[in-house]
Amino acid sequence: MLQKKEVGKIPSIELVDVTKTFNEGNVIAVDSISLQIDEGDYVFLLGPTGCGKTTTLRMIAGLEKPTKGRVLIDGKDIEAIPPEDRDMGFIFQHFEIFDHLTVWENVTFGLEMRGYSDNYIIREAEKALKTVGLLDYADEYPNIFGNPGLQKLGIARAIATGAKILIMDEPLGSLDPKVSSVFRHELRNLIKDLGLTAIHVTHNQEEAMSIADKIIIMRSGKILQMGTPYELYENPNSIFVANFLGETNFLQGFVLKLLENDQMNIWIRLGGPKIICNNFNNRFNLDDNIVISFRFEDVYLFPLNYDFENSPFDWSKIQTFKVILEAARFIGATKRFYLILDNGDSFVSLKPGNFEENFIIREEIIAGINLDDIHVFKTPENLFNELSLT
Amino acid sequence: MRKIIQKADENKTEIEFNLPISLKIDRFFSKPVYRKGLDAITIIFFLLVILGPIINIFSTIFLNIPAIRNDVFADELLGNLQWRNILTSLGYSFSIAAIAVGIDIILALPISIILTRYNFRGKKILDALVDLPMAVPTSALGFSVLLFWGIFGIEPGFTLILFGHIVFTFPYIVRNMKIVLEKLDTLYEDAARTLGASGITIFRTITLPMMKQGIIAGAILAFTRSLGETGATLILSGLIETAPIMIVGFRRQLELPSASFLAGILILISLLLLFSIKFLTRKTGLPIKSVWTRLEGFFSHKYFRYFRDIMTLVILFVLILVPAFYVTTQIINEDFIGELFLGQDYKWAYLYVSFMNSIQIGALAVVINIIFGMPFAFIITKRKWGRVITILDTILDIPIAIPSAALGFATFLFWGPAGLNIFQSGFFMILFVHIAFTFPYMVRPIIGVLESSNKGVEEAARTLGASNLTVFRKITLPNIKQGIIAGCIMVFTRSLGETGATIVVMGNIRTVPVLIVDWVEASAFPSAVFASVIVIIFSAFLIFALRIVTKKRGG
Numbered sequence: 001m002l003q004k005k006e007v008g009k010i011p012s013i014e015l016v017d018v019t020k021t022f023n024e025g026n027v028i029a030v031d032s033i034s035l036q037i038d039e040g041d042y043v044f045l046l047g048p049t050g051c052g053k054t055t056t057l058r059m060i061a062g063l064e065k066p067t068k069g070r071v072l073i074d075g076k077d078i079e080a081i082p083p084e085d086r087d088m089g090f091i092f093q094h095f096e097i098f099d100h101l102t103v104w105e106n107v108t109f110g111l112e113m114r115g116y117s118d119n120y121i122i123r124e125a126e127k128a129l130k131t132v133g134l135l136d137y138a139d140e141y142p143n144i145f146g147n148p149g150l151q152k153l154g155i156a157r158a159i160a161t162g163a164k165i166l167i168m169d170e171p172l173g174s175l176d177p178k179v180s181s182v183f184r185h186e187l188r189n190l191i192k193d194l195g196l197t198a199i200h201v202t203h204n205q206e207e208a209m210s211i212a213d214k215i216i217i218m219r220s221g222k223i224l225q226m227g228t229p230y231e232l233y234e235n236p237n238s239i240f241v242a243n244f245l246g247e248t249n250f251l252q253g254f255v256l257k258l259l260e261n262d263q264m265n266i267w268i269r270l271g272g273p274k275i276i277c278n279n280f281n282n283r284f285n286l287d288d289n290i291v292i293s294f295r296f297e298d299v300y301l302f303p304l305n306y307d308f309e310n311s312p313f314d315w316s317k318i319q320t321f322k323v324i325l326e327a328a329r330f331i332g333a334t335k336r337f338y339l340i341l342d343n344g345d346s347f348v349s350l351k352p353g354n355f356e357e358n359f360i361i362r363e364e365i366i367a368g369i370n371l372d373d374i375h376v377f378k379t380p381e382n383l384f385n386e387l388s389l390t
Numbered sequence: 391m392r393k394i395i396q397k398a399d400e401n402k403t404e405i406e407f408n409l410p411i412s413l414k415i416d417r418f419f420s421k422p423v424y425r426k427g428l429d430a431i432t433i434i435f436f437l438l439v440i441l442g443p444i445i446n447i448f449s450t451i452f453l454n455i456p457a458i459r460n461d462v463f464a465d466e467l468l469g470n471l472q473w474r475n476i477l478t479s480l481g482y483s484f485s486i487a488a489i490a491v492g493i494d495i496i497l498a499l500p501i502s503i504i505l506t507r508y509n510f511r512g513k514k515i516l517d518a519l520v521d522l523p524m525a526v527p528t529s530a531l532g533f534s535v536l537l538f539w540g541i542f543g544i545e546p547g548f549t550l551i552l553f554g555h556i557v558f559t560f561p562y563i564v565r566n567m568k569i570v571l572e573k574l575d576t577l578y579e580d581a582a583r584t585l586g587a588s589g590i591t592i593f594r595t596i597t598l599p600m601m602k603q604g605i606i607a608g609a610i611l612a613f614t615r616s617l618g619e620t621g622a623t624l625i626l627s628g629l630i631e632t633a634p635i636m637i638v639g640f641r642r643q644l645e646l647p648s649a650s651f652l653a654g655i656l657i658l659i660s661l662l663l664l665f666s667i668k669f670l671t672r673k674t675g676l677p678i679k680s681v682w683t684r685l686e687g688f689f690s691h692k693y694f695r696y697f698r699d700i701m702t703l704v705i706l707f708v709l710i711l712v713p714a715f716y717v718t719t720q721i722i723n724e725d726f727i728g729e730l731f732l733g734q735d736y737k738w739a740y741l742y743v744s745f746m747n748s749i750q751i752g753a754l755a756v757v758i759n760i761i762f763g764m765p766f767a768f769i770i771t772k773r774k775w776g777r778v779i780t781i782l783d784t785i786l787d788i789p790i791a792i793p794s795a796a797l798g799f800a801t802f803l804f805w806g807p808a809g810l811n812i813f814q815s816g817f818f819m820i821l822f823v824h825i826a827f828t829f830p831y832m833v834r835p836i837i838g839v840l841e842s843s844n845k846g847v848e849e850a851a852r853t854l855g856a857s858n859l860t861v862f863r864k865i866t867l868p869n870i871k872q873g874i875i876a877g878c879i880m881v882f883t884r885s886l887g888e889t890g891a892t893i894v895v896m897g898n899i900r901t902v903p904v905l906i907v908d909w910v911e912a913s914a915f916p917s918a919v920f921a922s923v924i925v926i927i928f929s930a931f932l933i934f935a936l937r938i939v940t941k942k943r944g945g
Contacts, residue, residue: 063849083852090853096846100868109864110854115409154850161854 010075011036012165012197013060018069020055025067029055031221032069037199037214042191044208045201047218048244048390053201054169056218060199061167062086073165084113089158089196093170095150097142103129103153104138110161128160131190147174148183155187159194166191166198172207180204184211205245209233217241239291239377239386247296249347250387252379255288266290266376270343273321275369277376289379299349300368301337301357318368325359339367416859425858429773432765436782439826440789443800444657450803451654457647476636476652480659482548483633487616490555491609494563497709498608500702502567503593507576518933520706523714524561525929525936527887527903530922531558532622533910534717537919546628554622557714559612566611570604571597589690591683610667611790614660618793620890621903625910634795634890641799641894650803653796664791668784717922724916737909737917744900745924747817751901752885755824756878759832763877766829767836786834789827798823798891806895815897823895824885831884832877839873840866872939879936883929 013036020030030052037043045053058064060071062083070077078086098106107128111121129135132152137144142153151171158166171187172180188211191198202208208215209229216226217240225237236242239250256274257265264284267274277292284290300318302308308315323339326346330353337349337359349367359365380386409417451458462472505517523531535554536546544550574597582592620634627635633656640649688694730737769775770783789797801823805813813819843866851861889903896904902925909918 061853063852082857083849084855084857086853087855088853090850092846092850094844094846096844096850098847098851098865109851109856113413113855113860115413117408157850157854167853 012039013037014072042213044212046208051218052221088165089163091168128156168200272343296350298373302366320368420858443804446804447800498563506571525883529621529903529906532625538713538716550626562611563608566608588687590686653799656796660792726916726920729916748901752882763832771840795890798894819895828881831880835873835877839870
């Protein structure tokens with residue numbers, strides 16, 4: 001173990017070209033994916049329902065066998081090892097608490113299975129229960145708990161065994177949104193305190209963004225992109241990722257002119273505005289159909305008579321164009337402005353709730369977008385499919 | 391952070407690591423080889439005990455075609471009289487089963503609703519009373535029905551058989567309807583009510599279609615039970631011979647070719663019925679789509695409802711409950727002490743011995759059916775063998791579908807002197823037959839709990855380090871316990887109550903139901919009354935136990 005740490009190169013969990021099919025190959029759940037998870041990382045598998053993330057997780061835990069490919073733990077192939085010998089903690093969406101056993105018996109179950117001495121079992125079980133704050137309920141049956149209590153017990157049961165890898169399948173999916181948004185920070189702290197390597201499956205992008213070290217985005221059995229939350233949010237590599245993480249505007253257009261400095265001039269379709277974009281990710285040709293994306297919060301708004309020349313701020317990178325304000329909605333912490341271009345295309349601007357303005361509905365105002373905030377993608381064959389969240 | 395990891399590591403190396411022996415055994419036998427071995431043994435047992443006799447009887451018929459032709463179709467003296475008798479008996483059997491099931495369904499619809507949707511004092515008692523005839527040996531019920539309708543001068547014959555059959559098939563139908571109604575969410579009915587439907591319209595267009603599966607399942611059970619019943623029918627039949635009784639008759643006169651021919655026909659028809667019903671259930675549409683708002687609204691009025699409820703309760707008591715248990719009132723009238731205990735022929739000794747036989751056979755059948763039924767239920771629910779599972783699942787219902795007298799005779803031919811010659815008529819042969827026809831009663835409840843049990847819990851246990859067998863012992867078994875106990879009680883009561891299959895293979899051994907038939911035929915009424923009452927009390931205890939067991943599931 002020490003040696004490996006010193007080398008520092010062997011990932012804790014590694015998947016090599018793993019494929020999983022069901023129904024005699026008719027359903028491809030996971031399609032030849034490879035990934036590496038380093039020791040001590042808290043990694044999220046994020047994707048819409050049915051994208052293969054849970055199947056990936058179950059293959060790591062040994063509850064499913066890969067149809068093809070290898071799963072390596074600390075560099076060793078574990079295909080022949082049954083789930084009971086893999087020494088991983090597993091936390092389930094529906095808790096899967098043994099309701100015929102007491103809280104104490106639930107937590108000691110894994111320790112008993114490993115044949116530890118009584119003293120050790122008592123010490124570790126008490127530690128685990130104390131960690132989640134359920135020590136006072138040790139002799140009760142789990143049916144006294146609501147969902148949060150059950151999941152705390154599920155966590156205690158999984159960490160009590162001392163497993164260094166923690167696998168979580170939608171662990172917060174059965175909790176109320178409010179409870180879950182508090183609970184997830186507790187979960188992260190606990191995992192970090194114990195120094196566990198953790199994989200967390202969810203379809204909730206907010207959950208992933210707020211507590212992940214790294215996020216792996218999956219769709220239709222494939223990995224689309226992996227990276228830190230910041231990397232994914234700032235540099236999505238596909239329309240789907242841009243759409244799935246955060247709130248994003250999409251506009252269609254075509255390449256009007258290729259400029260120097262890897263920049264190009266783009267004309268938004270049907271007589272929309274012409275704007276300049278950076279051309280980082282792909283090579284584009286003249287007349288290519290493209291889709292540009294920019295985040296809701298990256299749209300600046302100005303009154304028609306705004307004096308850019310004498311403004312205290314530097315607006316040189318901002319491209320502006322006239323829009324009609326269709327509607328404005330106040331949602332507590334934020335305000336949303338629904339804007340319409342000349343050609344009828346619409347997009348949204350997100351502002352803090354205390355944003356001061358005196359815009360009039362259905363009047364013209366000026367919208368501005370920073371050059372660096374715009375991402376350009378080739379128009380896919382089926383744009384509708386790319387923009388759907390499944 | 392890193393420090394903590396290392397600390398945990400040190401702790402791990404410190405502590406002892408000693409797997410208890412039970413977990414070691416579990417780990418050893420969790421190897422796939424042993425699982426496959428158990429699967430193989432279970433399926434071989436299933437095929438031998440249940441399919442073997444049935445396949446054997448058809449081959450016997452095929453090999454004995456000349457003898458059958460001589461006996462049944464072209465007897466030197468009687469010509470094809472026997473064939474005409476067989477046809478008549480089949481006609482009786484099927485018309486009695488059909489009429490009984492029809493009356494059962496009409497009566498069971500309101501009763502099942504009263505027992506699930508209403509709340510009133512004494513509901514539990516009524517519920518238990520309706521269930522009770524299922525556990526009581528049919529010969530005791532038949533005797534009770536004979537005594538009750540005897541008051542009104544109804545002699546043994548077609549009508550009395552019909553009355554008897556209604557009594558013991560009724561619980562099967564109510565039970566299945568109740569299961570569906572209890573699961574059914576009343577929200578659908580409420581939704582229909584908010585849309586302006588009257589009570590009857592709701593029942594006909596919403597509730598009834600959703601109950602379809604339950605009604606059909608109950609009807610199949612009741613129909614096959616009626617078709618195969620022997621004990622009560624022997625007592626109530628008078629001069630009429632139904633098909634199972636004819637088999638018993640052939641067997642008693644050692645006309646084996648005729649018996650196997652009739653048993654074969656009965657088995658064939660029952661199998662065809664079973665498969666066609668399994669096939670048809672998906673397609674039938676019960677309700678008529680049009681709605682007569684005014685008419686149905688009018689008849690949904692609460693006075694009509696009161697009238698209907700009271701009428702059904704009255705019919706329930708007059709037609710089913712009172713006849714079923716009338717015999718218990720006769721215990722004071724009859725001088726059973728003189729006949730049973732002080733008589734010269736030691737009837738009490740016969741009663742004691744046959745009672746012990748019944749209990750021993752029932753208990754052994756339970757034990758053997760648990761041993762093979764549990765792995766079989768696991769095969770059906772857990773193995774992914776595709777079509778093989780579908781086939782096994784269908785074959786499993788065969789012993790329920792075919793008349794027990796026919797199955798008994800087939801088993802006799804297969805294992806007895808005429809076949810493998812392993813068992814003679816007697817205790818073990820009875821046991822074998824009872825194992826065969828009660829097998830599905832053990833497996834079905836276990837499949838039920840296994841299917842509704844949560845597989846995630848088992849996976850959780852495995853990720854915590856439990857091997858397959860440990861998971862079974864510590865997690866699965868406690869969860870399916872109630873299903874197993876329910877199966878045990880079902881098997882025991884069915885075994886206790888069986889007459890037809892026993893008569894065919896019993897030799898000199900007697901069980902209680904057969905003894906009751908014997909005593910009624912010999913007009914030893916006081917002794918028969920005493921034996922019936924004993925058996926009814928015993929069965930009531932069993933039903934009581936079953937209710938406690940199944941009730942625990944919720945809490």
